[in-house]
Amino acid sequence: MAAWDGAPPSPDDGRHLPVMRDEVVEYLAPQAGDVVIDGTFGAGGYTTAFLEAGATVVAIDRDPDAIARARQMTSAWGDRLIVAEGRFGELDELGQAAGVPEADGVVLDIGVSSFQLDSPDRGFSFRHAGPLDMRMGRDGPSAADLVNTAPERALAQIIARLGEERRARAVARAIVAERAAAPIETTDHLASLIARVVPQAADHIHPATRTFQALRIYVNRELDELAAALGAAERVLREAGRLVVVAFHSLEDRIVKRFLADRSRVTPGGSRHLPEADLAEATFSLLTKRPVEPSVNETRINPRARSARLRAAVRTAAPARPIDPRALGVPNVPALAGWEA
Incomplete structure (x- = not known):
């Protein structure tokens, strides 16, 4: 897999090399x-x-x-x-x-x-115009479904907790206002919208990076x-x-x-x-x-x-124990109808 920090890839950057x-x-x-x-x-x-x-x-x-x-x-x-x-x-x-x-x-x-990042039709990256999809398994609701149907408060919580985006409320508010006029269906549409409400960071990471991360994590659990x-x-x-x-x-x-x-x-x-x-x-x-x-x-x-x-x-030889996701630090995010695992 690859890290996604918003930097545009070059043709010879080893994009399909296994990391470490x-x-x-x-x-x-x-x-x-x-x-x-x-x-x-x-x-x-x-x-x-x-x-x-x-x-x-x-x-x-x-x-x-x-x-x-x-x-x-x-x-x-x-x-x-x-x-x-x-x-x-x-x-x-x-x-x-x-x-x-x-x-x-x-x-x-x-x-x-x-491979997912570099395929525009998969909708993972704002660097390529494509459908706002982000589904790893190509089944279930997409990122477009999430941004066009989730309540504003739920969107803000998802973006804040899974993307660690400080301006999550402003992003959610802008998404809800935008979708009232027309559905948000493409990666470039969403990225340009976010860029209007999130200032460019000092590290030059694209303003949409954290929101895209949050949506992807939520869509794929x-x-x-x-x-x-x-x-x-x-x-x-x-x-x-x-x-x-x-x-x-x-x-x-x-x-x-x-x-x-x-x-x-x-x-x-x-x-x-x-x-x-x-x-x-x-x-x-x-x-x-x-x-x-x-x-x-x-x-x-x-x-x-x-x-x-x-x-x-x-x-070791010790018996396995039950898993508690919250104790491990998995953020508690809103449970939306139709998004059950």
Whole structure:
């Protein structure tokens, strides 16, 4: 996947290169005979590296285009590449359905892929005029549905909490006023509208960046899916199995950080009002005390890697625990009719 910071890509910026490929391989340490679940296949960069190391890979993606790319690769790798269409929040169930009840490694590369960003018809980027879509799986309501139907207050909360946009109320108010005259159906229409109410930042990031991020995350339930995927990885990894996660913005990285911090220490297993409650054993041992960042050389070749942060851990023998998305930092956003998971 790629970070999206609003910078226009150049033709040779490495847009389809897997971010921090060498570091992911180093921390996952795939061996011949291992089973690895790539929860975010994308362009297949990580999957190819794991296959080259001799592992069997379950390649998961919710995007039909990514699944088509994965299936094209099966002729080269045979039964060592298993393709599964679906959400990475269900990676344990998808693995089970594919005949893989346990894994030696799980990798998650969070966010939107470069292929999605660079395809105007997908509607992810304000750098390309196209339909305001943003659906990773091409099903369900689109970003256009959201901006044209959500109440103003709900829009403001979504933009503030998922985009960390300080002028969320002004953006929501402008959207509601604009759509009263005509529906907002294209990326350039929305981006130009936002640029009228959000000042250009000192870092030169486009004024629409945070709002587009918020809409995309809401449309695809990305943060809830991330929390679910971390729990699924905990369930599917066998003892000594490895989890590697690459995140691209603070909301994602905060969830991963809290999950691994909680899972790598012994914590009370019951209510604080029950002093005799059993202690929950640590389910992971950290491989990275701090996030690993891309090298200067990589960010020079691939500017979209700039904000990437990698965290990794090793599974212990302790039983998996239930997941609480709110405790992990998944923001509480309005539940709109028709947007149920």
